[in-house]
Amino acid sequence: MSNNTLKHLALIMDGNGRWAKQQGLNRTKGHEAGAEVIRHITTYCATHPTIETVTLYAFSTENWKRPKYEVDFLMKLLARYLQSELKTYQEENIRFIAIGDTSKFSKTLRDQINSIEEKTKNNSSLTQVLALNYGGRDEIVRAVNTIIKNGQEVTESSIGMELDTPYQDIDLLIRTSGERRVSNYLLWQLSYSELFFTKTLWPDFGTAELITIIDEFIQRTRRFGGI
Ligand code: IPE
Ligand code: IPE
Ligand code: MG
Numbered sequence: 625m626s627n628n629t630l631k632h633l634a635l636i637m638d639g640n641g642r643w644a645k646q647q648g649l650n651r652t653k654g655h656e657a658g659a660e661v662i663r664h665i666t667t668y669c670a671t672h673p674t675i676e677t678v679t680l681y682a683f684s685t686e687n688w689k690r691p692k693y694e695v696d697f698l699m700k701l702l703a704r705y706l707q708s709e710l711k712t713y714q715e716e717n718i719r720f721i722a723i724g725d726t727s728k729f730s731k732t733l734r735d736q737i738n739s740i741e742e743k744t745k746n747n748s749s750l751t752q753v754l755a756l757n758y759g760g761r762d763e764i765v766r767a768v769n770t771i772i773k774n775g776q777e778v779t780e781s782s783i784g785m786e787l788d789t790p791y792q793d794i795d796l797l798i799r800t801s802g803e804r805r806v807s808n809y810l811l812w813q814l815s816y817s818e819l820f821f822t823k824t825l826w827p828d829f830g831t832a833e834l835i836t837i838i839d840e841f842i843q844r845t846r847r848f849g850g851i
Contacts, residue, residue, distance in 0.1 A: 628842050633669065634679045634794045634817070636809055637662070639801030639825030646825075652697045657827035658703050663712065668831040670716045670750040677751045677792060681809050685725070685759030699733060702756070706736055710743065717749035723788035724758030725766070753789060760811030763788055787812060796841045798834075800826045818844050 637658055644654030662680060669678045684699060706720075713720055722737045729737075737756075767786035768778060776782050794810055794817040802823040806814060820837050822829070 628795065628818075628844065628846055629673055629674050630672075630795050630838055630841060632677045632679065632792055632794050632796075632813075633675055634681075634797045634810055634814070635665070636681045636797070636799035636807065637826040637829075638799055638807075640801055640827060642801065643827040651694060652701075654825075654827055655698060655701055659701060660755065661827055661829055662705070663709070664831060665828065665829070665834060666718065666750070666752050667712070668715060668834065669752075670718055670785040672750075675750065676723070677753060677789075679723070679753040679755060679789075679794070679810065681755045681758065681807075683724070683756050684755055684808055685762050686808065688757075699729070703733055703736060706740055710740055711754075713740070713744045713747060719747040719748045719751045720744045721751055721753045721789065723753055723763070724756040725762060726756055729755050738818050755809070758788075759808045761805075761808060762812075764812055783812065793817070796820065796838070798837055800824050800829050816846065816848055818846065 640654035640658040641651040642654070645656065646749045647653070665679060665680075669675045682702065685843075687698070688695060698759045709720070712718065720740050722741065726734055726737055764783065766788075767783050770786045771778050771782050792813065793815065794813045797806075797810075797814060797817045798823055799806075802821065804821050818841050820841070822833065822837070824833060
């Protein structure tokens with residue numbers, strides 16, 4: 625009998641482009657539909673009895689390789705999403721945090737991110753973390769450089785402390801769209817996570833499927849190297 629507790633859920637929201645293509649739509653429509661799903665999933669997580677943090681992969685350090693119009697669209701969509709979400713964050717007592725190297729974003733977007741982080745910093749039902757220009761390798765490199773600059777010793781604990789979010793392991797990672805890879809996501813924090821891959825494309829993902837996956841997670845045996 626296992627009794628795993630799900631505190632930190634991570635999601636790789638993949639398949640927006642394929643979803644749009646299936647409907648004969650432009651990829652951007654897939655991203656718009658995907659943003660709606662973030663709202664539903666976050667609201668569900670805020671009411672879940674054990675989930676404290678949900679971390680969503682929104683833009684990777686590799687996603688700059690996409691055509692300029694798509695990158696521009698994603699930046700605008702992010703600004704629009706944050707603008708409309710502030711009300712939800714306040715009503716549902718959700719704290720918003722961004723991880724990743726947002727220094728590459730426009731000043732307007734950075735200001736918007738900082739302002740929402742500040743306005744929601746005392747909210748406590750859930751922390752929603754958006755990974756923006758995020759790469760697991762980049763995060764570890766930045767953490768180690770900070771440690772060296774501070775003249776500290778490099779240890780698992782000091783690296784953990786200098787990561788973008790204070791050290792918090794992922795309990796469960798879900799990737800949608802059928803791809804079975806981590807694509808440079810949370811490399812440090814995934815060490816002992818349970819992984820779950822579903823073929824559902826992100827815009828079709830919903831709370832019903834999330835609940836089914838969480839039920840399976842609870843049944844798994846996590847050994848952490850023990851017996
Ligand atoms: C995930 O969907 C969203 C981002 C990476 C921003 P994709 O845009 O990767 O969709 P597919 O994988 O091309 O279907
Ligand atoms: C991972 O999806 C990044 C995000 C979901 C933001 P990608 O679609 O960029 O990953 P690959 O290229 O298929 O590995
Ligand atoms: Mg993809």
